Amino acid sequence: MPEFLVTTPTNRYPAIVERGCLRSLAAHLPKGAGKVFVVTEWDVWQLHQGPVMDSLAGHPHQVLFLPGGEPNKRLAPLEALAGQMLAGGADRTSVVVAFGGGIVNDMGGFLAAMYMRGIPVIQAPTTLLAQVDASVGGKTGVNLAGGKNLIGAFHQPLAVLIDPAVVDTLPEREYRAGLYEIIKCGIIGDAPLFDLLESSRNDVLARQSEVVDRIIGDSVRLKAEVVSADEREGGLRRVLNLGHTFGHALEAETGYGRFLHGEAVAWGMRAATRLALDAGLLAAAEAKRMDACIESYGPIPSLAGIGAEAIAARLSLDKKTRQGRVHFVLPEAVGRVRITADIAPALALEAIRFALDGAALTQ
Ligand code: GLY
Secondary structure (H helix, E strand, O other), X not given: OOEEEEEOOOXXXXXXXXXXXXXXXXXXXXXXXXXXXXXXXXXXHHHHHHHHHHHHOOOOEEEEEEOOOHHHOOHHHHHHHHHHHHHOOOOOOOEEEEEEOHHHHHHHHHHHHHHHHOOOEEEEEOOHHHHHHHOOOOEEEEEEOOEEEEEXXXXXXXXXXXXXXXXXXXXXXXXXXXXXXXXXXXXXXXXXXXXHHHHOHHHHHOOOHHHHHHHHHHHHHHHHHHHHHOOOOOOHHHHHHOOHHHHHHHHHHOXXXXXXXXXXXXXXXXXXXHHHHHOOOOOHHHHHHHHHHHHHOOOEOOOOOOOHHHHHHHHOOOOOOEOOEOXXXXXXXXXXEEEEOOOOHHHHHHHHHHHHOOOOOEO
């Protein structure tokens, strides 16, 4: 069973990638655990509740529902759920199971971080994007109107249970949105993974199980290594934000409703690739290769009507901006990135314009 250990100053836990692993959920509860609160969304619950219900059958539990959707990734629904937990008898021995996509993982994790100043959480991601990114590493939080994930906490889980079989039921668009995060993993630190995504595109898109297990496992291994080296994003962990600085600005500018997170990251990676090329950090052939791979897993929704200046203005609201200086993660080659704040604003604006003009990527 592929199991990747995440070791941070606050916790040490396994990220398990295995078909059927949700059946072992109860085995990851701590000794003496009280009532379990499964935080999920209605559609996820309808599709995948079986193994979770089976595993928790002998343990007191309650299911709580989030409204779903990026526009609802706000503090208010969490206050409502905390009230339901209190009414349901949650105390400091209770455990949250965050069972759903990236939004549920982030919000369920944050609920656990806040409830009675912190109770444990188990992450059980059900989208590809959540499996390879959101569920591993303890980042939790919600959006403000002004920006993505601007309130939150680091709260490492007890375990991450990743069942690659659940991605079979994902809508095509959601699946591809997750694949962009896997392309990101290839670019930042796993050239063989990137090669595989290039060479096995048809199998990947057909969700052929062997290749799906491999690309999820490779991405989770990389993420576990990065988080273990730098839990609080003081240094190395910032590489995971390739495409995110631009992507978060795009999501905020479009009200969080037009692009899935992974699609915004795909667009952001194109902007970052162009910026790296213009800044002389990346060879033209490598830039072309990255662009081609990102495009080959498209399309994303139309970028029409979005202003480059408005996106550029939002970059300064990013969490990685320090004292007004935007820090960019830029590719130097497939498998290697650099973090730099040494970028002229005019160059960043040009890269945004180029990416907004990305007809090949959009539908
Ligand atoms: N999603 C980026 C990180 O976990 O650091």
